[in-house]
Amino acid sequence: MEQLLLLLIFLPLVGAVVTTFSGNAAKHVALCSSIVSLVLTLTLVGSFSPDASTQFVVNYPWIQDLGISFHAGIDGISVITVLLTNVLIPLIILAGYRHEYKSGNALFALILFMQSGLLIVFTALDAFLFYIGWEAALIPIYFICAIWGGKDRIKVNMKFFVYTIAGSLFMLLGIIYLYLQNPANNFDIQAFYNLSLDSTQQSWVFWAFFIAFAIKMPIFPFHTWQPSTYTEAPAVGTMLLSGIMLKMGIYGVIRWLLPIAPAGLQEWGHTAIILSVIGIVYASVIAFTQKDAKRLVAYSSIAHVGLISAGIFALNTQGLQGAMIQMLSHGINVVGLFFVLDIISSRLKTNRIAELGGIAKQAPLLAITSLIIVLGTVALPGTNGFIGEFLLLMGVYQYNIWLAVFAGLTIIFGAVYMFRMYQSIMLGKTNDLTIGFTDIVGSEKIVLYIICALIVALGVYPKPLLQLSEASVQHLIEQVTQKLTSVN
Amino acid sequence: MNIIITITVTALVVLYAGLFKAKKALLPITLLGLLTALGFVAASWNTDQVYYGMMQMDNFALAFSGITILGTLFIFLLTQDYFAKDSENIAEYFTLILFSLAGIVIMVSYKNMSMLFIGLEIMSVCLYILAGIRKGDFGSNEASLKYFLMGAFSTGFLLFGITLIYGATGSFDLDIINQYLIGNYQQLSPLFYPGLILMMIGLSFKIGAVPFHFWVPDVYEGSPTLIMSYMSTVVKTAGFAAFLRLFSDAFAPLHDFWLPPLMVIVCLTLLIGNVTALFQKNFKRMLAYSSVSHAGYLLFSLIALTANSANNVLVYAAAYTFASIIAFGVLIMVKRTTGSDHFDSFNGLARKNPFIAFVLTVAMLSLAGIPLTAGFIGKYLMFLNVMQEYQVLLVAFAILNALVGFYYYFKVIVAMYFKEGKEIELETPPQYKVVLVLSAVITLFLGIYPAVILNLI
Numbered sequence: 009m010e011q012l013l014l015l016l017i018f019l020p021l022v023g024a025v026v027t028t029f030s031g032n033a034a035k036h037v038a039l040c041s042s043i044v045s046l047v048l049t050l051t052l053v054g055s056f057s058p059d060a061s062t063q064f065v066v067n068y069p070w071i072q073d074l075g076i077s078f079h080a081g082i083d084g085i086s087v088i089t090v091l092l093t094n095v096l097i098p099l100i101i102l103a104g105y106r107h108e109y110k111s112g113n114a115l116f117a118l119i120l121f122m123q124s125g126l127l128i129v130f131t132a133l134d135a136f137l138f139y140i141g142w143e144a145a146l147i148p149i150y151f152i153c154a155i156w157g158g159k160d161r162i163k164v165n166m167k168f169f170v171y172t173i174a175g176s177l178f179m180l181l182g183i184i185y186l187y188l189q190n191p192a193n194n195f196d197i198q199a200f201y202n203l204s205l206d207s208t209q210q211s212w213v214f215w216a217f218f219i220a221f222a223i224k225m226p227i228f229p230f231h232t233w234q235p236s237t238y239t240e241a242p243a244v245g246t247m248l249l250s251g252i253m254l255k256m257g258i259y260g261v262i263r264w265l266l267p268i269a270p271a272g273l274q275e276w277g278h279t280a281i282i283l284s285v286i287g288i289v290y291a292s293v294i295a296f297t298q299k300d301a302k303r304l305v306a307y308s309s310i311a312h313v314g315l316i317s318a319g320i321f322a323l324n325t326q327g328l329q330g331a332m333i334q335m336l337s338h339g340i341n342v343v344g345l346f347f348v349l350d351i352i353s354s355r356l357k358t359n360r361i362a363e364l365g366g367i368a369k370q371a372p373l374l375a376i377t378s379l380i381i382v383l384g385t386v387a388l389p390g391t392n393g394f395i396g397e398f399l400l401l402m403g404v405y406q407y408n409i410w411l412a413v414f415a416g417l418t419i420i421f422g423a424v425y426m427f428r429m430y431q432s433i434m435l436g437k438t439n440d441l442t443i444g445f446t447d448i449v450g451s452e453k454i455v456l457y458i459i460c461a462l463i464v465a466l467g468v469y470p471k472p473l474l475q476l477s478e479a480s481v482q483h484l485i486e487q488v489t490q491k492l493t494s495v496n
Numbered sequence: 497m498n499i500i501i502t503i504t505v506t507a508l509v510v511l512y513a514g515l516f517k518a519k520k521a522l523l524p525i526t527l528l529g530l531l532t533a534l535g536f537v538a539a540s541w542n543t544d545q546v547y548y549g550m551m552q553m554d555n556f557a558l559a560f561s562g563i564t565i566l567g568t569l570f571i572f573l574l575t576q577d578y579f580a581k582d583s584e585n586i587a588e589y590f591t592l593i594l595f596s597l598a599g600i601v602i603m604v605s606y607k608n609m610s611m612l613f614i615g616l617e618i619m620s621v622c623l624y625i626l627a628g629i630r631k632g633d634f635g636s637n638e639a640s641l642k643y644f645l646m647g648a649f650s651t652g653f654l655l656f657g658i659t660l661i662y663g664a665t666g667s668f669d670l671d672i673i674n675q676y677l678i679g680n681y682q683q684l685s686p687l688f689y690p691g692l693i694l695m696m697i698g699l700s701f702k703i704g705a706v707p708f709h710f711w712v713p714d715v716y717e718g719s720p721t722l723i724m725s726y727m728s729t730v731v732k733t734a735g736f737a738a739f740l741r742l743f744s745d746a747f748a749p750l751h752d753f754w755l756p757p758l759m760v761i762v763c764l765t766l767l768i769g770n771v772t773a774l775f776q777k778n779f780k781r782m783l784a785y786s787s788v789s790h791a792g793y794l795l796f797s798l799i800a801l802t803a804n805s806a807n808n809v810l811v812y813a814a815a816y817t818f819a820s821i822i823a824f825g826v827l828i829m830v831k832r833t834t835g836s837d838h839f840d841s842f843n844g845l846a847r848k849n850p851f852i853a854f855v856l857t858v859a860m861l862s863l864a865g866i867p868l869t870a871g872f873i874g875k876y877l878m879f880l881n882v883m884q885e886y887q888v889l890l891v892a893f894a895i896l897n898a899l900v901g902f903y904y905y906f907k908v909i910v911a912m913y914f915k916e917g918k919e920i921e922l923e924t925p926p927q928y929k930v931v932l933v934l935s936a937v938i939t940l941f942l943g944i945y946p947a948v949i950l951n952l953i
Contacts, residue, residue, distance in 0.1 A: 070945075070947075071945070071946055071947045071950065072947060073947060073950040073951055074880075074950065139867065140867045140868065143866060143867040143868075144867065144868060147861070147866065151913070154910070154913070154914050155913055155914060161914065162910055162914050162915075166903070166906065166910070169902065169906070170899055170902055170903065173899065173902060174895075174899050177895045177898065177899070178892075178895065180876075180879070181879070181883075181888070181891055181892065181895065184876075184879060184880055184883045184891075185883065185888075187880075188880075188883060188884060
């Protein structure tokens with residue numbers, strides 16, 4: 009039982025190696041591996057006691073001379089992200105079932121490799137390990153997007169890669185700085201929390217970490233890599249990027265940035281919230297004008313993430329709880345949306361809104377499932393999006409009413425452009441292109457049904473999830489407040 | 497000492513074997529000799545022998561001897577048929593490389609500046625010939641001549657510097673110079689400063705640091721690829737070991753004086769090496785400029801002299817050496833098949849040669865400094881080293897340069913995996929496979945579990 013976490017982290021790695029050498033059966037092997045991971049995760053969540061403690065801790069010395077250890081564990085915050093990762097990966101692999109990829113075994117192996125990296129990021133309690141996981145998740149997705157992506161993939165992904173790694177190198181600089189400040193000479197997260205840095209030092213640390221996380225999420229004005237990367241990536245790549253990878257940035261803020269540099273947050277948190285809100289409005293406005301559905305969803309994702317980060321930087325229980333649940337909901341919804349668009353584009357070879365129309369008549373099942381996903385995305389009460397966005401807005405409202413007003417625009421804007429997109433793709437007149445559209449079958453059905461079930465289930469009864477993270481979030485806020493009073 | 501003797505005797509035996517036309521025996525003899533030398537390295541570990549005040553076989557010397565010998569061994573494994581088309585007398589090449597290796601062992605273990613000079617010259621003279629070993633080739637001749645002129649020039653600087661320092665201190669011995677600096681810190685002889693600067697310039701020439709680097713790309717490009725791989729890995733490592741030994745053992749008390757010029761050299765080296773590498777269309781030339789930029793990172797170890805400086809250089813040099821050997825090995829194979837070393841000749845390589853593409857990717861990731869490869873640990877240690885003196889701006893500058901590095905190292909990955917090209921299958925001789933696999937394993941192993949090498953020195 010104690011080694012459950014270790015198993016969870018390394019199983020995908022083993023799966024990746026087996027997948028590489030399993031030829032035509034690669035996708036089945038990958039799916040099996042990810043389902044085993046999911047089962048393990050569910051047992052883990054089942055035996056997780058919802059208090060503020062860190063559980064399932066593993067701690068082995070790794071590179072002792074440099075004070076690096078393989079130290080990982082799960083608390084109420086990471087349990088959500090681990091759950092998100094291991095629920096979405098099987099769905100994403102299943103979503104890739106329909107395509108005949110060139111050297112597909114490499115693709116599925118890379119997805120599993122990335123899963124390992126993501127799980128390290130979400131469970132690491134050692135800053136160096138966190139950094140390793142951070143990069144180990146980046147390399148596979150770069151290859152996935154650049155090998156199996158669209159026409160412009162090479163240039164676009166180079167931009168994505170250099171952008172992200174620029175951020176992470178500055179984070180590394182911040183980590184080294186904290187390490188040198190640490191009298192115990194290690195990268196232990198608790199030691200980093202206990203450092204007493206003055207507010208100037210914390211401001212520098214804040215920026216070193218913030219830029220890395222802001223690029224990953226992305227927050228305005230660090231978002232310029234995102235739309236074209238999402239558009240050019242293969243469907244599985246887009247789902248990985250938007251569903252899981254951007255949560256690395258959000259998780260990083262909660263786990264590392266807030267507790268280590270609260271004084272930096274006090275100094276610059278306002279800037280961060282304003283940037284987030286600008287991002288919300290800006291991305292929503294741009295989403296309006298998009299002619300390509302995939303790009304539209306990409307921009308809408310920037311808006312949603314902006315709201316999440318605004319909620320976090322507001323630093324209150326509602327905001328943080330909202331962020332936790334919205335991370336999960338956004339992951340599920342955005343994967344659903346991109347999957348629907350992938351189904352359409354693989355049948356009709358286009359995602360241009362103007363060329364589509366009337367698909368609902370040909371494919372009623374697709375129309376219904378995608379309606380549910382759209383409803384979840386626009387945060388209709390009763391869907392999973394509602395509770396998260398509601399809490400987030402409440403959090404921002406407590407921070408500043410005007411910011412909340414602007415942030416609230418996401419919901420209105422989002423509803424407008426999402427419904428408009430839905431309308432012109434699914435409803436209206438069937439044209440020459442869409443007349444032969446066939447409804448969803450096989451693996452498509454399974455994926456969409458599961459996603460819809462999750463959307464409804466979480467929307468109707470989100471309580472267990474909220475309970476999972478509640479104690480940890482409370483603890484985090486106390487910790488930050490305490491540290492702030494000691495600095496001032 | 498037995499290391500040097502072993503290498504020299506091997507060189508002579510190889511020469512005689514060549515005389516009797518025993519071509520098949522050359523490589524086994526050489527490998528046997530080098531393995532014996534490696535055995536001696538292991539056996540003399542922790543003995544710290546000093547030979548007549550001239551050479552000191554401390555762990556520093558042994559570790560660097562070990563890594564240079566191992567690197568040479570790998571390069572010898574890549575020689576298969578490489579020189580056969582150029583000449584009948586392959587034994588000469590083997591002997592010359594071995595002699596230069598003997599010079600290198602002296603260079604990393606000197607305790608007396610006269611030995612530094614002798615070691616450097618033994619190494620360099622062999623290299624001048626090796627660079628021009630393709631007698632019929634214009635580029636090779638040009639490389640040899642340029643290298644010789646530049647080498648002679650820089651040796652002049654070095655020698656002049658040694659003389660001035662001798663004039664100031666009355667000794668060639670590193671310890672005595674160090675004592676002199678500590679004892680007369682307030683009133684140093686005015687001869688000492690120019691002496692130090694001249695030595696710095698001389699050694700910067702040898703390691704190819706900017707602004708003394710302009711010979712590097714031409715010489716590297718003109719020389720046969722195998723010789724270039726030897727020059728840019730083994731020889732470079734040795735140059736750094738010599739540099740570090742001099743400045744950390746003898747000149748350390750004057751750190752404040754030589755830090756500013758060193759800083760200028762480091763920043764220029766990083767900037768020019770990386771930015772020029774970015775614009776290369778030719779893989780070989782790109783590697784030449786990237787080797788310049790790596791010199792910049794290696795010099796980080798001198799900016800903050802700590803107890804770990806030497807070990808950091810060792811780790812970085814090991815990472816760089818093995819990654820470069822992979823790159824050169826693949827380059828030789830690609831050039832043999834396609835006749836070009838342009839980036840385009842790597843297009844679509846991964847389709848038919850997944851194994852080669854994979855090891856070359858590992859090498860490029862390591863050179864770029866991506867985690868889980870040895871190159872990352874090397875860079876990390878260098879950054880950590882200078883961060884200890886809070887040179888945040890320097891590290892930030894280095895980070896920006898590392899970003900530039902990603903662009904050009906990824907060029908070849910992009911070509912191999914993402915571009916369409918002629919689908920050719922490279923013929924991979926078994927020895928190449930051995931070298932590539934071993935180097936890739938070392939690169940990954942040091943990246944994942946560097947603890948084995950971190951406390952060596």
